[in-house]
Amino acid sequence: MKAWIVSDIGAPQEVIAPGEREQPVPGPGEALLKVGAAGLGLPDVLMCRGKYAMSPPLPFVPGQEVAGEVVAVGENCSYAVGERVMGVTAFYHGHGSFAEYCIAPDFSLYPIPHGMDDNRAAGFTIPYHTAWVGLVERGALAEGEVLLVHGAAGGSGAAAIHLGKALGATVIATASSADKLAYAAAQGADHCINYADADFVAAVNEITAGRGADVVYDPVGGATYERSLECIASGGRLLAIGYASGRWGVADGRTLVARNASAIGVYVGAYGHEQMQGCHAALVELCAAGRLDPAPETVIGFDELGEYLERLAGRRALGKVVMAL
């Protein structure tokens, strides 16, 4: 089968190349999928760089997110050949979705809802499940509250804007350029701050008349995370989603106490499949009601993958990018 194969550790375009690889065989509880579309995310870049905790040994095929058709199953797999499914691959075994076929464990898969195309389904599971667990389960975002989304033009950030608006929040988006902010505004953000040329803390405090944001959704980490405590409301929740900046932030205990604020970790992988079924069903309902549309911003062909991973690495991608096969 054709596949993008990572054969060394380094910058994506230097270490990943298209090639031929044997079609993998599903083990117990696993399905072999014919890939319809694959979602790109920063973790794929981090795996190329050898900076992701669940990186498989070299050489490997990356690609965490997939939508496709079940073409073979291992023992006790709960899906049947012919079913259309979406979810997270066995990338940690090197059988990711940047290929014609990939492996996925059944506990990471969900049936593709009627009417959802592969491109939408491929970029759905990780960003929207994370947004749901972050905003609803962990962050308890209420209608009318103020949600601050960092990295708002990235894949995780855009999903948080969509869900935040669907839940009735006022959304403040931050990003590093004018085109990213135009994109965040088009996704529904009510206020946009360019943190490359304005202090986002001062801007959030001004927008909220000094009250601050009730919930902060932070896939960026580092100083962005730490400084967010300077513009969080009393009783606010600071959600640690990711570390796109290269390091996790550290929440200052004194400020947390002064504001009765909470620093909360968000990791979808630690939620059980049964719990996630409920989250998934609620998200699918929002899509069916037309309150959420997971359309990716960019759909690329197989040959363009290396270039787009490099764009993600260089902060040059907008929203979700999906590779269609």
Ligand SMILES: NC(=O)c1ccc[n+]([C@@H]2O[C@H](COP(=O)([O-])OP(=O)(O)OC[C@H]3O[C@@H](n4cnc5c(N)ncnc54)[C@H](OP(=O)(O)O)[C@@H]3O)[C@@H](O)[C@H]2O)c1
């Ligand atoms: N907790 C979970 O369950 C979970 C789930 C999904 C993803 N994540 C994590 O969330 C993070 C973001 O993932 P993603 O797929 O949303 O990434 P993405 O689409 O690339 O978006 C990340 C955003 O972070 C900002 N950023 C700041 N410094 C950066 C840097 N040095 N390099 C790249 N981007 C930088 C960029 O926006 P600006 O240019 O506007 O600053 C970029 O748009 C990753 O750390 C990922 O592992 C966690």
